[in-house]
Amino acid sequence: MTVLFVVPEASAPSGGHTYDRRIARAMTALGWPVRTVAVAGGWPRPAREELDGLASVLDGEPDGARVLVDGLVACGAPEAVVPHAARLRLAVLVHLPLADETGLAPETARELDAREREVLRCGVRVVATSGWAARRLAAHHGLAGQGGRSGVEVVAPGVDPAPLARGSGGAAGGRLACVASLTPRKGHDLLFEALAGLRGLPWECVCAGPGAPPPRPGIEDRVRFTGSVVGAELAGVYDSADLLVLASRAETYGMVVTEALARGVPVVAAGVGGVPEALGRASDGRVPGLLVPPGDADALGRALRWWLTDPGLRKGLREAARSRRQELAGWPDAARAMAGALGL
Template identity: 55%
Template sequence: MTSPLWAVLPGGIDDPAAPSGGNRYDRTVLSLLPAVHEIAVPGSWPAPGPAARRALHNALGDIPDKSTVLVDGLVGCGVPEILAPHAGRLRLVVLVHLPLSDETGLSPADADDLRARERQTLHLATTVVATSTAAAERVAGLHDLARVEVAPPGVDPAPLATRDPGGRRLLCVAAVTPRKGQDLLVGALEQDLAGLDWECTFAGALVRPVPHADPRLRFAGPLHGEALDEAYGKADLLVLPSRAETYGMVVTEALARGIPVLATQVGGVPEALGTAPGGARPGLLIPPDDRAALAAALRSWLTGDALRDRLRAAATARRETLPSWEDTARTLSAICEGDPR
């Protein structure tokens, strides 16, 4: 950025007890941009109480005219009435990590209300940004937008994970919610693959715990820093059975360590998975919400020596082509400057 950037963020962006891909994206990218004025607004976004609404209103009012303001969609997309008075004097750039109405567990009425509010916010914005091409197309189609820019997440370099010959150590990194599909993975392992040799660690906040009985299933809660690095370092296969994803940052985090990925073919996940030089895919993609397909893919991995060797080789090659966070910061900076590449 050649001019100051203001960033409006959720108050819990740095809370280690509640890690999220959106928070990690915001924190990492903003740390690489110069002259950023951060405004972290506490509240239960996207449906804040009166105190949070006043705090956001006052914070926006203090920003000088004609400033560029990057607004995290979790904060801004549910409160268009607060952004509207400032849309004419500020250059609002709204970063959508996940369309609000795509969150699982919403009633039809709540989903319709959030969708309408998000639409109003995005039509107030000078620029809308998503984190994958698939997400950009989704947001544009959902809200009748002519253009949505894309700034894909980067990934930090990491050492290769150790490998168990049988590929038995499975890892799922995601908050435990219906959208992430851990219920499907637990069912596949406990009921369909109980006779095979495996263990599975779930790293993520227990928002909606999944009942389970097999001791080989370990719900570790949110992991970060060295603890998360250790979990990746001991994993043979990342499993991401999500029902919806805009990108799937954990996919590239696994690939950075040469770990193949088994994931659902939703949103930006195929973009994150990508291909190795030569075209080999470093993992397996299955339909969402399909426990039988998940169990079949896991069985193939656990029992197929040739498949494991092929996917491991592709994952090792793919790690050399992954985007960096510096790439993301340059892209987002250009977008905020009004010069997307």
Template identity: 50%
Template sequence: MTEVHVLVPDGIDDPCRPSGGNVYDRRVCDGLVALGWSVHEYAVAGQWPLPDAQARLAVGAALALVPDDEVVLIDGLVASVVPEVLKPEADRLRLVVLLHMPRDEACEVAALSAASAIVATSNWTRRWLLDHYTLPEDRVYVVQPGVDMADLASGSLSGGRLLCVGSITPAKGHDLVLEALATVDDLAWRCVFAGSLKLDVEFVDGLRRQAEDLGLADRVCFTGPLRGAELERAYAEADALVLASRAETYGMVVTEALARGLPVVATNVGGVPEALGHADGSRPGLLVAPGDPQALAQALRRWLGDPRERARLRVAARSRRLALSNWGQASRELAAVLSEVAG
């Protein structure tokens, strides 16, 4: 049996704090167990990625429990900000950093330099790391997220049931979505914003005021985080996913939408084009410049106002759906990296 020790942020399974990183960590850990690995998990308390002294000590204490020469997989949210903890352990342990989102900080490159391997969650992230940091290319791997296949969403005739999934924070660009929607208020649509409302309460309050000021309060809904059957229902009732992120290393919600045959209207940022992919040479969605509400509005008008375009994009999304990789594949790819590091 192959063995790995995994350090993750405390709260990985907290239903009030869903995130792509948490989902990825949980699914690949479960996948490794299914492959016959012995997975020892350490949930490290702290306000990551802004740890206090006690949180830093907790990482050191967890690593101290690991026997010499063992493989340790550390979530990048933790690893990137504690290089002073990782460096003394680098000769004793085989450290692998699972990096969801680069921070572009000096402490991060110091932490990554202490690792035997870095696993990026997209090809875009790997390119970014090699462009910005002095890292050996053969130590930086890619394991893209998987996705669960789901039933096809039926879709409405008008295409006006829009869905945004993601924590309600400035990085996800919900304010840009509202601004864009205000310019297509002559068309029939409703938009559901599904995501945590507690990570940036001031921003959420500002969004509610923005919706009121734009006259959209009765056409948008902030549900809070959705999981399980509630999230499935939200996808099933949607016509398209809207993602206006200002930064995104992959965008797991993109493939979650495609797994249901939902086209995507998104910003052309980071790894989003990689997640969106192609279907027989055609994009299963519309990509626009980040931070540009007018471009987003034009794409939404194109989706809402052109039945032929909607039909074309739905065909492309259903085709792309068949080529998506599952979590079992992601776990096998990660297991191959860990085995190489161990060997």
């Protein structure tokens, strides 16, 4: 049976769009055909005509059809989703709880949270991309006993095998990379504040991702923005990096963490949401990076200073990253997990 996968129309590259595309491709390759339909709109706050468009897509499916809907679309649209919960075998894939988006007005966050709860409690299967997200959704929305053991199934992203990054080719480790959209949730302001305190040390930082570059007072000549990059250009960013830095205020998983580790690149990141899960440990127990409290630019600065000034630390983290690299799950593993979550 073919699975219909309803996703938001991609306006710019993002981890969520990458996940949707790769999981559909991997499931199809393994014998579970997936037909993807992209719906345009102001998700997760759609206009009336956009709700009607989503409802029309679901109306077109026969009773008992298996349908997976990206949470960015489904969770803001109970009017379109809930009427089909008893008729279709519906599942909702939650990348990020809607109210967790940074910068929302309190009343907007409350409204989105209520709409998400209505959708997730209407009898659909719920799938999250990390154990942390599954636990949070189950506890926050009262989903225990619905779906998996916690009420939410977990299908973590896969990662592609990749060659070891060449980095700077030296021992100093001063080539930093931040791969993230330029939005408040990704914490570039915190990163730049931390880096401003390290002007006396040798480093340069490449920021790869869509969006308008934010201010970076005092370090303008040492931070470079690439804009949106995919494919070979994105691979080039990772290949030239000594260290991945991620200062996110919220992160359900953090696919860029495993993408860096797949190349043996250590990570310094805010220990928020599913990031510790993505970073993980090597089989010998070593952690291939440093985690700092979210929202703490001073702690991030201290971790980066430690990386830049301690050769022994750099050597240990590189070795741990290379060990962890051998143990990362691929997209076929994620596809099998999703097939199980959907009851295929």
